[in-house]
Amino acid sequence: QVQLQESGPGLVKPSETLSLTCTVSGGSISSYYWSWIRQPPGKGLEWIGYIYYSGSTNYNPSLKSRVTISVDTSKNQFSLKLNSVTAADTAVYFCAASSIAAAGPFDYWGQGTLVTVSS
């Protein structure tokens, strides 16, 4: 059973960089596509992007200019960086895994971590 756990600061100042890490346990990082998905408070889900263990990535065009997703296979972790954040980036950020295709469906999810953008 794959388990994912997000970690990182819960508060980020406007214009700074949001950085989160997802730690994977119970499964091989080479067996899935790894994604970040976010959910603003009280709103729906937005797929941010994915990475494969080889390092190949794809990002949502709406965020592409500000997003970097990387993987560290030695630590069984993958990470998200979102720069130049504004209040609109306040959301619960989930990491998720897909065994079928890069864009989904998402079999496994982390519990989510709330990131608030505020000075």
Added chain:
Amino acid sequence: EIVMTQSPATLSLSPGEGATLSCRASQSVSSNLAWYQQKPGQAPRLLIYGASTRATGIPARFSGSGSGTEFTLTISSLQSEDFAVYYCQQYNNWPGTFGQGTKLEIK
């Protein structure tokens, strides 16, 4: 990007009743459609993928149907634990997009 539209926004039903949730895609997504259940404070849970295949451990009262642009999630006899928000998601085209959700509430 493909826009996913779910209806109704809210569905009020009683335990034991059946529920039908709809999802429409702005263009064909073939059968690359998933359904998720989300309860307050929790991550979404995969229910259905490939439009009609139940994910591991999902009860048989959940079923999915459709292809192309029109999809349906049916819950045959609602249990108390089924009251939640349901999202559809297409993964046929980049980026994968979600519907806005249907809230299934107790009447």
